[in-house]
Amino acid sequence: MKKTETKKTIHCAIYTRKSTDEGLDQEFNSLDAQRASAENFIASQASEGWVALPAQYDDGGFTGGNMDRPALKQLMADIDKGKIDCVVVYKVDRLSRSLLDFSRMMDEFEQKKVSFVSVTQQFNTTCSMGRLTLNILLSFAQFEREIISERTRDKIAAARRRGKWSGGMPVLGYTVPEGTTKLVVDPLEAERVRAIFDLYLERKSLLGVVAELDRRCWVAKQWTTRKGTQRGGRPFCKTSLHRLLTNVTYLGKLRYKDEIHEGEHDAIVDEDVWKKVQALMNRNGRSGGGEVKNKFGALLRGLLRCKPCDCTMIPSHSTKPSGKRYRYYVCAMAQKRGWANCPTKSVPAGEIERFVVDQIRCIGRDSDLARKVMEQAEVESRTQIAALANEEHLLLKNLGLWQTQLGEVLRKLPAMGEDSVMLGILADLQDRIREGEKRLTAIRIESDQLARSKVDPDSATETLAHFDDLWESLVPREQAELIQMLIQSIEYDGEAGKISIAFHPSGIGVIEQRLLAGAAE
Structure with a gap:
C-alpha cells in the first residue's frame, strides 16, 4: 500500500497597515479589505499546507516610514518565538516604505526561516523568482545605506575641516x-x-x-x-x-x-x-626610546638598491657550523625570482658598509669633492622642486574644475531630489577634491622641506671635514641614524662593480647640529 505524504503546515500571519485612521470606524475598512485578500491567497495555497493564523496584526493610523508600530512589534516578537512560518501582506509597502527597514526585516525573516509574500505583486520568497526579486530590492537597500554612510562621512569631514569636534570620547586634558x-x-x-x-x-x-x-x-x-x-x-x-x-x-x-x-x-x-x-x-622609532632594534645590525637598511633589478637589497645573514655569523645584503628580486635573474645577487654587508662610510670620509677630506657632491645634491633638489611645482600647477587646475562641477551638481540637486545618479556624481567629486587637497598639502610640505634644506657649499664642505670626528663619537645606533639622514639612496651594480651614492642636502644640517651639540657639551 502506498504511503500518503503529509504536507508540512505553514502558519501564515497576515499583516495590514493604513497610514491614517480615516475610515477605520467603517464596518468594512481598508484593513479588512487587505486581510480578506490575504486570506483568499492563503486559501488558494491550502494544498501546500498553508493556514492563516487567527491573530490579527493590524496597524491603523501608522506610517510605514519607520518600525515604531505596535502590531509590527508583536509580529516580530511572534516570529522570534517560532509561531510564524510565513508573513503575508497585500502590498510590499504595507510592511514598510523604507528600504533600510525592509532590508532589516528580510534579514530577520531569513535568519528565522520565515517566508514573505505580497499578494498583489507576486512577491513570494518561497520560490526562486521571489528570492531573485528580494535580492534586487536588497541591492537597492545596500546602495541607500552606502549613500547614507557617504553623507555621514562627508559631514564629519566638513566639520573637522572647520575645526569642529565631531563627537566621541574627549582626550585627556x-x-x-x-x-x-x-x-x-x-x-x-x-x-x-x-x-x-x-x-x-x-x-x-x-x-x-x-x-x-x-x-x-x-x-x-x-x-x-x-x-x-x-x-x-x-x-x-x-x-x-x-x-x-x-x-x-x-x-x-x-x-x-x-x-x-x-x-x-x-x-x-x-x-x-x-x-x-x-x-x-x-x-x-615606535619604541619611543631604548635601542632601536636592527636584527642584523644593517647600517644601510632601506637605502641600498640593486641597480640592474631596480629593487631593494634586503639585510640577511647565515650562520656557519662554527657559530660565526656572516651578514649580507640580498637582492629582493633574486630572492623572489631566483638567483639566475639577478647579476648582483648579494654583497657582503661589512664590506659595502665600510666602503660607504669611507666614501663619506673621503668627501670630507677633499674640499673640491665635497663641493661637487653638494652641487650635485642641489641640482637634484632643484629638479625635485620643479617636478613638484608642475604637479601642483596641474592639481590646482583640476581642483578648480572639480569645484566648478561640484557647484553645478549642488545647484541641480534640489530640483532632482534624491536622484541616485546625481548623488553618485556628487560623492565622486567630493572624493576627488578631498584626495586632491590631501595631495596638494603633501606637495607643499615636501617643496618647503626641499627649499629649506639648501646648504651653502662652503659651509657644507667645512662641516663634512668634521665627519670623521663625529662618526667615531657615535654609538652604532646613532651611526645608523646619521647615515639614514645623510644619504638618500645607494645603487649597487654587482655586474659592473659600481656603487652610486645620492646625498640628502638636509643631511649636512644634521651633522652641523650634532657638531654644535657636541661643542656645547
Whole structure:
C-alpha cells in the first residue's frame, strides 16, 4: 500500500497597515479589505499546507516610514518565538516604505526561516523568482545605506575641516560641557598632559615614562557617557602613551584621516615642546626610546638598491657550523625570482658598509669633492622642486574644475531630489577634491622641506671635514641614524662593480647640529 505524504503546515500571519485612521470606524475598512485578500491567497495555497493564523496584526493610523508600530512589534516578537512560518501582506509597502527597514526585516525573516509574500505583486520568497526579486530590492537597500554612510562621512569631514569636534570620547586634558559639542580645556588634566610631555623629553623612553606614570598612579582619560557608562581610566601602556604624545589635538588642531586642520579649541602643549617630542620619537622609532632594534645590525637598511633589478637589497645573514655569523645584503628580486635573474645577487654587508662610510670620509677630506657632491645634491633638489611645482600647477587646475562641477551638481540637486545618479556624481567629486587637497598639502610640505634644506657649499664642505670626528663619537645606533639622514639612496651594480651614492642636502644640517651639540657639551 502506498504511503500518503503529509504536507508540512505553514502558519501564515497576515499583516495590514493604513497610514491614517480615516475610515477605520467603517464596518468594512481598508484593513479588512487587505486581510480578506490575504486570506483568499492563503486559501488558494491550502494544498501546500498553508493556514492563516487567527491573530490579527493590524496597524491603523501608522506610517510605514519607520518600525515604531505596535502590531509590527508583536509580529516580530511572534516570529522570534517560532509561531510564524510565513508573513503575508497585500502590498510590499504595507510592511514598510523604507528600504533600510525592509532590508532589516528580510534579514530577520531569513535568519528565522520565515517566508514573505505580497499578494498583489507576486512577491513570494518561497520560490526562486521571489528570492531573485528580494535580492534586487536588497541591492537597492545596500546602495541607500552606502549613500547614507557617504553623507555621514562627508559631514564629519566638513566639520573637522572647520575645526569642529565631531563627537566621541574627549582626550585627556579636555572635556565637553553638557549640551555642547566643543572641546574645553580641563585645567587639572591639562597640567598633567604637559607634565607627560616633559617626562618624555626627560626620560627619552616610552617605557620609562609608563613606569613613572604608574608610580604616580596617573591613568588615561576617564569619561561618563550620556547613558551613564564609564569609559577609559586605564593605566597607560606604550601604545596609549604613544597615541597621546602624537595627538595633534594638544596643538589646538584636529586630524581627519591624513589631514590636519586648525581647531576651535585651545592648545595645551607649546609648539616647541611638541616639535622636540616628535623629533625624539622619530629618532627613537615606535619604541619611543631604548635601542632601536636592527636584527642584523644593517647600517644601510632601506637605502641600498640593486641597480640592474631596480629593487631593494634586503639585510640577511647565515650562520656557519662554527657559530660565526656572516651578514649580507640580498637582492629582493633574486630572492623572489631566483638567483639566475639577478647579476648582483648579494654583497657582503661589512664590506659595502665600510666602503660607504669611507666614501663619506673621503668627501670630507677633499674640499673640491665635497663641493661637487653638494652641487650635485642641489641640482637634484632643484629638479625635485620643479617636478613638484608642475604637479601642483596641474592639481590646482583640476581642483578648480572639480569645484566648478561640484557647484553645478549642488545647484541641480534640489530640483532632482534624491536622484541616485546625481548623488553618485556628487560623492565622486567630493572624493576627488578631498584626495586632491590631501595631495596638494603633501606637495607643499615636501617643496618647503626641499627649499629649506639648501646648504651653502662652503659651509657644507667645512662641516663634512668634521665627519670623521663625529662618526667615531657615535654609538652604532646613532651611526645608523646619521647615515639614514645623510644619504638618500645607494645603487649597487654587482655586474659592473659600481656603487652610486645620492646625498640628502638636509643631511649636512644634521651633522652641523650634532657638531654644535657636541661643542656645547
